Amino acid sequence: MSTNGDNEFFCDGITEEIINALARIDQLKVTSRTSSFHFKGQNNNISEIGKKLNVSTILEGSVRLAGDTMRITAQLINVEDDFHFWSETWDRKRENIFEIQDEISLLIADKLREHFGHLDYADHLAEVPTTNLAAYEYLLKGKYTFNKWNPEDANTAIRYFEEALTIDPDLIEAHTGLADGYSFLAVAGFAPRAEAWNKAIGHLERAKAIDPNNAPLNYLLANQAFFTEASFAGAMDYAQKSIASRPTYSEAQQFMSFLYMLRGDLKKAREHLLYAKSIDPLNVETKFYEAYFQYRSKDYALAQKTLNELLDVNAKNLPALITLAYVLLKKGAFGEVEVLLSGIPPEMIMPDEKLGLTCLKLAIKGDHVNLKQPLADLEMNATEDTSFQAHAYLFKVYCVLGRHDEAFQLLEKLFQHHSSILLLSFGDPLAEAIQTDARYPAYHQRIYPLQNDTSKTRKASTSTMDEETTTAFLDRLHNFIEQQSPYLNPSLSLRSLAELIEIHPNQLSWLLNEKVGKNFNEFINQLRVEYFKKLVVDPANSHISLIGLAYESGFNSKTVFNTAFKKTMGMTPKEYLKSQS
Incomplete structure (x- = not known):
């Protein structure tokens, strides 16, 4: 619009x-x-x-x-x-x-x-969402501003959401908007992580008290469980609740796909990814998840192609740049990795990320001489509990080098600190060497506990009827059509016809499509065509044009009339009239 x-x-x-x-x-x-x-x-x-x-x-x-x-x-x-x-x-x-x-x-x-x-x-x-127009307009301003996805506008959006809550403290979308805003600033590094997450969690708790089944709320709770608690089961549970509440919520479908990718269940990951693509095909995030799926599926050539397409649109897409570096490392394209890293502005990439990628490149190449110093630096940085990037890359480097004992020791440290790096790194293709270790299956189950996917729950139809009711309603419909000719009213709608015969519109829709075998327009227009056929052969109507007779039959559009007539009779109205002469 x-x-x-x-x-x-x-x-x-x-x-x-x-x-x-x-x-x-x-x-x-x-x-x-x-x-x-x-x-x-x-x-x-x-x-x-x-x-x-x-x-x-x-x-x-x-x-x-x-x-x-x-x-x-x-x-x-x-x-x-x-x-x-x-x-x-x-x-x-x-x-x-x-x-x-x-x-x-x-x-x-x-x-x-x-x-x-x-x-x-x-x-x-x-x-x-609220009975107060002013609160609603602040909410809309917050959503509109936040969708620009940058720290300055995120902070402006936060102020709008806060204004909305001063007017209506129970406006759940303002609470989820604030939680989304603060978590965005926390994850992207634009605000103190702990402080921003605490603010986000406070608003999530308030939203949960208002409506625990809200789809955006449960999607955000899934993110919170993932990034602050390293709880795969918690993230999965909330993502499933979000999808059960609103199956067409593309962000939740994307996230569910992502969780299954991490676990290595690529079949289910693909199901949710395809659903997300079907309802949100032009979303850049959907395309990134597609590229990440290709990387996790080890289709590195296709992943590289998709990532390059993303970077053609936005050369500063950091997740795409980093994943492309992973792909190039797996392909052994070390020179291309160096060119890629040198082209990323320092302010865009965290120092530990660049250091970690350098260590991975040298480890995969087997260049142990040049690896010694950067690896020592990475190990030093990883002694800090909050050095999440250092933890992620050190784990992968240990896996590449075959230093599995140290890799598992690092995992234990990450367990203690509830680090989401556990979930992100353990099943990564760059760490696949550890999968041959006898300890791997137990750790995999510990990090990615299995549970049933309930996200496809659908509501039962309220339209289906037993045979006796179906027969009675069909008789009522046909009797009314025969006696009252409602199709002659050009404004007739399915809803108004349902009111006239005193059944619910859902039931009439089901009857027409499932029992008569026609949608409403096909059903009504066929009746109008039959009425027109009687009028057009009546000598008393010879002075009236074909379109005039069509209007007399209940049609209100020349295009609709001609289309319906040809579909029903297999010829144009003029051809039909000529055939009756």
């Missing part, structure tokens, strides 16, 4: 809420925020967008604000033929934002169901 002027944060908030609302429908694949926003402000054609996102329908719209009034437009476009099959405009007061988000989401879902097939969803899709 596009917007005007300084209200971009407001438009983005509406767009994201509609995405989240539609994503709650189990049978609907909705592209996540990051990939959807990739095209914002660009003039791409519909077919190009559809191809890149791998979707069949595009939702396009705009938000315009003038004082306390907003105008929202939305339209659904079929990618295959660029046909705009539905559009609507709403003029509302700004204070009605929560009601209009739910109204728009439900209407979009209704139109998708009418055109494409059965969907089962609740009577309300959009959540109301």
